[in-house]
Amino acid sequence: MPMAKLTLDPAFEVGPVERRLFGSFVEHMGRCVYTGVFEPGHPEADADGLRRDVIELTREMGVTAVRYPGGNFVSNYEWEDGVGPAAERPTRLDLAWRQIETNAFGLGEFMAWLREVDAEPVMAVNLGTRGVRAARDLVEYANYPGGTRWSDLRIKHGMREPYGIKVWCLGNEMDGPWQIGGKTAEEYGRLAFETAKAMRRVDPDIELVACGSSNTRISTYGSWEATVLEHCYDQVDYISAHNYYDAVTGDRASYLASAVEMEQQIQDVIATADHVAAKLRSRKRLKVSFDEWNVWSYTKFGGESGLDWEHAPRLIEEDYDVAGAAVVGSLLITLLNHADRVGIACQAQLANVIAPIRTEPGGPAWRQTIFHPFALTAANARGRVMRAQVTAPSMPTERFGEVPVLTATATIEDDQLAVFAVNRGDRPLPLEIDLRGLQNPTEISHITVADEDTAARNTEHDPRRVEPRALQGATIDGNRITAVLPPISFNVLKATC
Known part of the structure; x- marks a missing residue:
């Protein structure tokens, strides 16, 4: 079997592991909120209607930040509908997903849920049907101590202390023709600038995310970021990136190599942002907020126009297999390999x-296959990301040409080394890890997410069909670790150095 080699040297690093890379996304869409994180009357629900089983799984998954309330939903959302006594909240039509929105779950419930899962909010404001004033008022309601109209209303609603929300998204996918209140790049850039200015007048310490392109396939990709940032560069801290990776289109090898597309997109967005910085003669350097990413067979989705008006319908509830877990693992590796410039990342969606x-x-909650690479990475990626030099056999793909079968990264904190590796190939892959500049490693362990049947899935009736398992056989010889990665697998190798 051809061997792959990974060379690591602590003198060469990417940057610190940013905890916000392990973010998720809760949108008022389908059953993410209702019967997902929130289900009053469920046997596992607490007094506030929050499902304790989902809270425990979210903690186990290691989620550190959660984007809310959308997504496309936010562009027709009036945040005032979701605060105050639940019995007095209006029922609305959600135009994004053609759903009946009861507003039984709103900002207060979300923040209570976040406290339970120990995560940070990434709050989006409506720049579709609303704008500067509503965004400014929401910051006042959430973050101002008291003595004003909106902060006193928060206190009246039972929350004396400010929520202290730090990260705010200036709208969502405003380039998309599907977006309610979509904008041209010029229109959005000006609106983002003015909204950011007003929000910072209320709370100067907030961090702001400008909308980048909704995907790499849209015709304005690249030019959108350039135009938007020329208007609002100095008022924001991040530019967003969104993308989903489809198992249906193209060949299987291209799907398994989806991280190549994410890698290129990150480089594109960074290059565009730095180009605008040069034009503006700014020394400030923006980071990327990759705040929507996941595996999704989106070409099978018929679009929102074909949906009926329902409350919490079953919408794009994807069943993930082992191959999906390997792809998700490779995307997490790519985010870590750009930890110097990617500051936030949110896998969409949580439930x-x-x-x-x-x-x-009324029933159980369970982990899909893609749960496991996220949980393993969030739990073990600590300290600094080391620059990984990969030498590996390649595999042919229709979309990307020849692609290495191995993608990998590594982190180190004190004497604890963690290597994250995906074998994209359909054969076992021997791996040699060359640890230059590190003390002789000891206590090697190897955990994998793999299965002989790469189409294996976890279901309600077989929720533990695919789980992480320990592998024997990893060895240490001086400063070299060797192991064999199963076909189409996500792997974590840990050692003390």
Whole structure:
């Protein structure tokens, strides 16, 4: 079997492991909120209607930040509908997903849920049907101590202390023709600038995310970022990136190599942002917020126009297999390999809707296959990301040409080394890890997410069909570690150095 080699040297690093890279996304879409994270009357629900089983799985998954309330939903959302006594909140039509929105779950419930899962909010504001004033008022409601109209209303609603929300998204996918209140790049850039200015007047310490392109396939990709940032560069801290990776289109090898596309997109967005910085003669350097990413067979989705008006329908509830877990693992590796410039990342979504966690109304919650690479990476990636030099056999793909079968990264904190590796190939892959500049490693362990049947899935009736398992056989010889990676697998190798 051809061997792959990974060379690591602590003198060469990418940057610190940013905890916000392990973010998720809760949108009022399908069953993500209702019967997902929130289901009053469920046997596992607490007094506030929050599902404890989902809370425990979210903690186990290691989620550190959660984007809310959308997504496309936010562009027709009036945040005032979701605060105050639940019995007094209006029921609305959600135009994004043609759903009946009861507003039983809103900002207060979301923040209470976040406290339970110990995660940070990434709050989006409506720049579709609303704008500067509503965004400014929401920051005042959430973050101002008291003594003003909106902060006193928060206190009246039972929250004396400010929520202290730090990260705010200036709208969502405003380039998309599907977006309610979509904008041209010129229109959005000006609106983002003015909204950011007003929000910072209320709270100067917030961090702001400008909308980048909704995907790499849209015709304005690249030019959108350039135009938008020329207007609002000095008012924002991040430019967003979104993308989904489809198992249906193209060949299987291209799907398994999806991280090549994410890698290129990150480089494109960084290059565009730095180009604008040069034009503006700014020394400030923006980071990327990759705040929507996942595996999703989007070409099978008929679009929102074909949906009926329902409350919490079953919408794009994808069943993930082992190959999907390997792809998700490779995307996490790519985010870590750009930890110097990617500061936030949110896997979309958390529950039911293209999600790592699935639930049944009144029934159980379980981990999908893609849960495991996220949980393993969030738990073990610590300290600094080392620059990984990969030498590996290649495999042919229709979309990307020849692609290495191995993608990998590594982190180190004190004397604890963690290597994250994906074998994209359909054969076992011997791996040699050359640890230059590190003390002789000891106590090697190897955990994999793999299965002889790469189409294996976890289901309500067989929720533990695919789980991480320990592999024997990893060895240490001086400063070299050797192991064999199963076909189409996500792997974590840990050692003390």
